Structures are given as structure tokens and as C-alpha cells.
Amino acid sequence: MSKYALISVSDKEGIVEFAAALSGLGYEILATGNTGKVIKENGIKCLDVSEYTSFPEVFSGRVKTLQPSIFGGILMRRDNENDIREAEKNKILPIDIVCVNLYPFPKVVNDPDKNLQTKIENIDIGGPSLIRAAAKNYKYVSVITNPKQYKLFIEELSSGTVSIETRQALAAEAFSHTAFYDAIIANFFEKEFSQQKTAVRLNYDIRTSLRYGENPHQKAYISGSFYDYFDALHGKEMSYNNIIDLVAAVDLLNDLDHNSCAIIKHTNPCGAATSDNLLRAYENALSCDPVSAFGGIVALNGKVDIPLAEKLNEIFLEIIYAEDYDDAALEILKKKKNRRLIKKKKNLPADELQVKNIPGGLALQERDNSFLKEENLKLVTNREIKLEELADLKFAWVVCKHTKSNAIVYVKNLKAIGVGAGQMSRIDSAKIAASKAAEHGHDLNGAVAASDAFFPFADGLIEIASKGITSVIQPGGSVRDDEVIEAANERNIAMVFTGIRNFKH
Secondary structure, three states, rough: OOEEEEEEOOOOOOHHHHHHHHOOOOOOEEEEHHHHHHHHOOOOOEHHHHHHHHHOOOOOOEOOOHHHHHHHHHHOOOOOOHHHHHHOOOOOEEEEEEEEEOOOOHHHHOOOOOHHHHHOOOOOOHHHHHHHHHHOOOEEEEEOOOHHHHHHHHHHHHHHOOOOOOOOOHHHHHHHHHHHHHHHHHHHHHHHOOOOOOOOOOOOOEEEEEEOOOOOOOEEEEEHHHHOOOEEOOOOOOOOHHHHHHHHHHHHHHHOOHHHHHHHOOOOOEEEEEEOHHHHHHHHHHHHHHHHHOOOOEEEEEOOOHHHHHHOOOEEEEEEEEEEEHHHHHHOOOOOOOOEEEEEOOOOOOOOOOEEEEEEEEEEOOOOOOOOOHOEEEEOOOOOOOOOHHHHHHHHHHHOOOOOHHHOEEOOEEEHHHHHHHHOHHHHHHHHHHHHHHOOOOEEEEEEEHHHHHHOOOOOHHHOOOOOOEEEOOOOOOOOOOHHHHHHHOOOOOOEOOOOOOOOO
């Protein structure tokens, strides 16, 4: 009895080799119009679906595979006597392999040059139906939805059989594939036609697979227009963690003055500085914690020249981001083959909602676009702020805003010299920041400190004061503010309240 494989793909990558392998393993190939044409042109025997069903493709190809002989062949249960009898009665033959990928609606929908009707015509109907039918009947049918699956599938099929575990995994990926595709269509229709516009829009583009997620056992994808903002000039494909860290670095950099550098590790700053030139800004930022900077992300809001490029090449960095690069500097940096070199394309959007999954839905919030206005600072201590301290306090506030809570940041001469991040206790953050500063040779005497939230007790302020800090910037708003202010006055520390809390979870 003949074995049948149905192939109907929009993306023709690897399909000739895949069809040839199936044919070599004894499968008869059924294919739709253009897919069949490509397969035949490469000398592989193939039967058009319209010949197989004895029904032509109609309505300009809108109906090709939506036929009982196709869906019956996919959905029939091979061990069910009633199914077998009905299949024989209606001359339906089993189809054991379904290889389908869909019209490129996710790409077309965001193309400004495509009109509405073109976008509608790129909504696949038969393809998702075939995929879902095959995935539902995974006990008997293998469903292939991605060219990246071809090689491993053929290797397993060549051994004589495809395991139930493989068919289950393929089915899970297939349903994920059609669900994502349908979500893009639903979002488009709701955006295009709904008279009652929703407050929240989730904009999708092509879903691109990443190597893995935060950890190797997690799958990961990106969707949308990420690369509208970043130009990847060189290096390996960015990973999930790279992308998250890069955005964190650029978010911090965008809040700093020109000739600034931010160094990020696991979304937290391990260095930041502003100076009179970009090279000095990088050197100052690196001095904060050169050990943690190893394997980190460096972001620079200026143009990289040859001296800076040579300095950047001295340590291992995952990503370098800059507004621009000299041609010669770029060649120097490209000597590191795998390191990613990213150039700014355009400013990051300031009005996008931040989204996190929660059971049963999403939690959404506006981005933290808070901006520190000097006139809103409230001096609450007897000792006043010196001019140079004020500049450092404002810088410290920015770095602290981009540091995971609870956050304490020490700054001196417009460079971070100690960062305490992500601790359950604010006192622990203060101790860690001081320990880091001492480890890398920084003198905290005369430095300033920033806290992302108020001090609930005076002990946190006392801990900071014990390190030689001369002034502090914090939101204020604790029921014990008076105790904290008194502790600052007793130690001749200047303190200003911002009225702005910057928790970062």
C-alpha cells in the first residue's frame, strides 16, 4: 500500500531536499500548486493535490486542500474499524506526513506598501486547518511546520519509524504555530476594524526562534519590530538574555548626558559614568566593577573611535552598543568574531506598555519615564548641598532608577563606584555597594548615595553614613522620615527628597 506525504509550503527553504528524502523512503508526494511546481522542477516525482482529489484549485487558489479526501486521509484513525470501513467506502487513503507552513501574513501585515486586500489575501485558511488536523491525529500523523525540523525528522524516519514522543512534540509545536498566527490576525482585525478601540495594543511581527531562553531548557522567541531600533553590525545571533540586557543598558544610557557609558550585567548596572569624552567615560564606568563587567553589555551614547575600540577589545564583552562607529574602529572591534556589535537605529519608544504574563492574563504598566527636576528637590537637612554634590546626586538617582530593588548606588565625580542591587534588605544593598567599592579601590569619603525608595528606619541611613557618604538622595515619604532626617543631621549629612519612588522588579 502506498504511503503518502502532503506538502504545501509558503517558505520553500529546504523543501526540495526534504521531498527528495521522503521520496527516497518510499513516500508518494502530494503537493499544492507552486510547491508541486518547485518539487517537479527538481526532478522529484510529485502528484498535484487537484489530481489526487479530482477537483481543481478554485477561486484563484483560495480552495486547494479543503477536500474530504485530504482531511479524511489525515484525520482517519488507523485502528478504528468504522473509520477503516468508511475510508474504503469513500476511497480515502491515509496521509501519514503533513508538511505545511503558512502564508506570510505576519510579514505582510506590517508592510506599509501593502494595501488592505493584499493583507487579507495573505491570511492562510487551508494551511492552519491541515496543521491542526494533523496535530490532532498525532497518534498516526507527523506534522512538520518549520524547515528547521526537516533534518532531524528525516533522520528519525530513516531509522524505520517516528516515535510517538516525536509526533507529540511536533503536534505541540504545530498548535503553538497556528495559535500565534491566529493571534496576529485577531490583533490586526481588531485594530483595523473595531469601532471600539481597546486601550492596549500588542503589536506582533514574525515570531523568530532564539537559541534558547534564560536557560538552555527554555524555548524563546521574539516578535514585533525589535530590529527597527537596533542595527546588528557583527557577531553571533543575540540570545534572549542578550536582548533583555541590551534594552536595560540603552534605557539607562538614554537617561544620561552625552559622552556617557553604561555597563550592564543581568539587567543591573555594574558601571556607569559621564565624562568629557567617551573613552574616559568607558574607563570610569569600567572601574566601578571590572570583574562583573566581564561578559557584560557596554552601551555608549557617542561615536566609537580607534582608541576606544582598542580599549574595548581588552576584555570579553557580549555586546557593544553605540550611536555610531568610525570605520577603522569597527574593523578593530570585528576582530572578536562572536561579539555582537550593535548600532543605534532610532530612539526607543517611550510610550510602550511593559507587559508580564500572569495566570489567566497579563499585567501591564507604563514605562518609568520619571524625570528629575532640580526645582522639585526638597532639602530636608541642616547641611546644604554643594554644587558638585548636586551633579553627583542627580547622576546617582538615574543609575539607581535603573537598578533592581532594593537599590543603593554610590557615586563620585559622575561615576558609579558601588552598586547594591536586588536585595530583600536595603541595609544589605548598602553594605554590598560599599564592599564592591572597597574591593575595586574606590574611596567612599566624599561620595554621594541614592536609594530607589525611602528608608523605613534610620538604620539604612546610618549604615550609609558610616562609609563616609556626604549626601543622600531618596524619595522620602516614610512615616519615620523625621527619624531619618535627624540621623542625617547628627552625622552632618545633606539629604534631599525627590518625591519619586523608582522600584524596579
